[in-house]
Amino acid sequence: MNRAADNQKHNQKNRPETQAKLVKAVGEVLAERGFAKLGVNAVARQAGVDKVLIYRYFDDLDGLMQAYARSSDFWPSSIELLGDAEAREQLKTMPFAKAFALVFRRYANALRSRPLTLEILSWETIERNALTIALEEVREAAGLELMAFLSETNPPPADWQAIANIFSGAIHYLAIRSRKITVFSGMNIADDEGWERLITSIELLVDNLPTDNPAIDNRNKDLTAET
Amino acid sequence: MNRAADNQKHNQKNRPETQAKLVKAVGEVLAERGFAKLGVNAVARQAGVDKVLIYRYFDDLDGLMQAYARSSDFWPSSIELLGDAEAREQLKTMPFAKAFALVFRRYANALRSRPLTLEILSWETIERNALTIALEEVREAAGLELMAFLSETNPPPADWQAIANIFSGAIHYLAIRSRKITVFSGMNIADDEGWERLITSIELLVDNLPTDNPAIDNRNKDLTAET
DNA sequence: TGCTTGTGTCACCAATCGGTGATATCTTCT
């Protein structure tokens, strides 16, 4: 065994490993102390490494945040929201309101189960930095892809871009707020029951839009779906 | 003219005036530098006064923020959203969807025209402090009052608490985001045109809910309203 | 063996933060 391999085991001089420690520490600081406390000192301390290495390996904290952005899947993939090719075909055969509500149900679940994404999403409202910009870009691309898919599923005539933004805006906001408060305007937003009411209401609203073809009017269909 | 009145003019030793300067400075720092930069040093500097007076007159920054909360109308009154008693009666005679959309249109305008409210609303997602808690309370009370009024206006059967929270959540989120970005999921949220699309879509969604009494079904009414 | 290069630690810097004690100055009352 040569010395290089030996040192690798003992976590001594090993640049890639140190870089990985720093990238990982970004996520840990975000999770434990939040974006407001994310700084070179906190990250270096969390990684157990000197802060000067942040400047050497990533130029500055922005560079390190960009590396973290590339390392993590903090946004749901289209697979997670729409499923694979087969599942997408199945979605298209469903009544529009059901498919629409199902996608937004998955969207809400995806965000609510990603505390780090909620932290970044929340910090987006305060400041634009390397990490929030990275999130903006992937979200913008995903949003357009989602809109493109939904437009293939025989939607009734309406401003679907505006409607989708209303629902995703509401989901973003209520998911973010549910980290700090449990009740919003008298309604519980911290448990699954409250979110079931929200998703059900989205489906109700969409389900009752008039279609251009009355034969495929989906009104009064049952509202059960996956949970 | 006695010395007290003379000194008041020259802004020398005058406790109420100094307190007012500090309270005012809170709003100015929020507007110019944001919540993240709000601290005793910044406020005192902005007020042109020594920071020790914050502790003397308000205990600490929290106390000063509470005083600021009492001084400012950073939330729309029920008059602004619903109008006076006469206007409310008129609202009740309108088709439900129109009244509902009109209230939310005013709500969106009220928030979008209050940059300081948006700043606090945005910081609510990060931290709970004296100011955000004050905003929570007034918002919670206003939300319940709004729900109480809407329930008097013959709404079709639905989970109106959930629906109202979806729309107000969306308005909060998109209003906050429009301070940092102009486009959300391909749609402009920074100008009045984009918001017109949002409000119109809200009215469309609500307008098509089935009523329990078909005689007052509002479907296919025209969608024009005040701007 | 020596030399260079890569890797990491340490000590320090100026700036800013929240917070406090000592002191100066103004106001008011006697």
Added chain:
DNA sequence: AGAAGATATCACCGATTGGTGACACAAGCA
């Protein structure tokens, strides 16, 4: 006029921040 109390300023504290230069050590090559 002079004492007493309210009002405001100033100088300082320890802690923390982002950032940098000097140095120690290990790896690999000549």
